[in-house]
Amino acid sequence: MKKLYPCEYVHPRSGRSCTRGSYEPGRCHVHRKSPEWYLCPECGKLTCSKYGRCDEHAMKYRKRDQYNRKKLENIMNDNAETGESVLLTKSCH
Ligand SMILES: [Zn+2]
Numbered sequence: 001m002k003k004l005y006p007c008e009y010v011h012p013r014s015g016r017s018c019t020r021g022s023y024e025p026g027r028c029h030v031h032r033k034s035p036e037w038y039l040c041p042e043c044g045k046l047t048c049s050k051y052g053r054c055d056e057h058a059m060k061y062r063k064r065d066q067y068n069r070k071k072l073e074n075i076m077n078d079n080a081e082t083g084e085s086v087l088l089t090k091s092c093h
């Protein structure tokens with residue numbers, strides 16, 4: 001008999017943890033792929049943004065990110081003849 005581990009995922013909105021059991025420690029198969037949730041340090045809103053802030057407050061970080069990406073793109077275009085860019089694949093969620 002395999003031991004069941006309780007899922008470590010806590011629902012961000014209700015604060016309740018998942019009751020599903022899993023054969024591996026950590027999270028159940030449903031929540032293994034769930035994004036991490038953060039509380040925006042500026043307004044306390046829940047967000048799964050990779051910036052650790054709500055959409056509103058992540059804006060300035062996102063803008064900076066886009067700026068950097070554009071810069072990177074330009075460098076890549078300057079250096080490589082192939083138009084393929086691996087860096088442009090979406091990473092969010
Ligand atoms: Zn779970």
Ligand SMILES: [Zn+2]
Nearest residue numbers: 040043054057
């Ligand atoms: Zn915020």
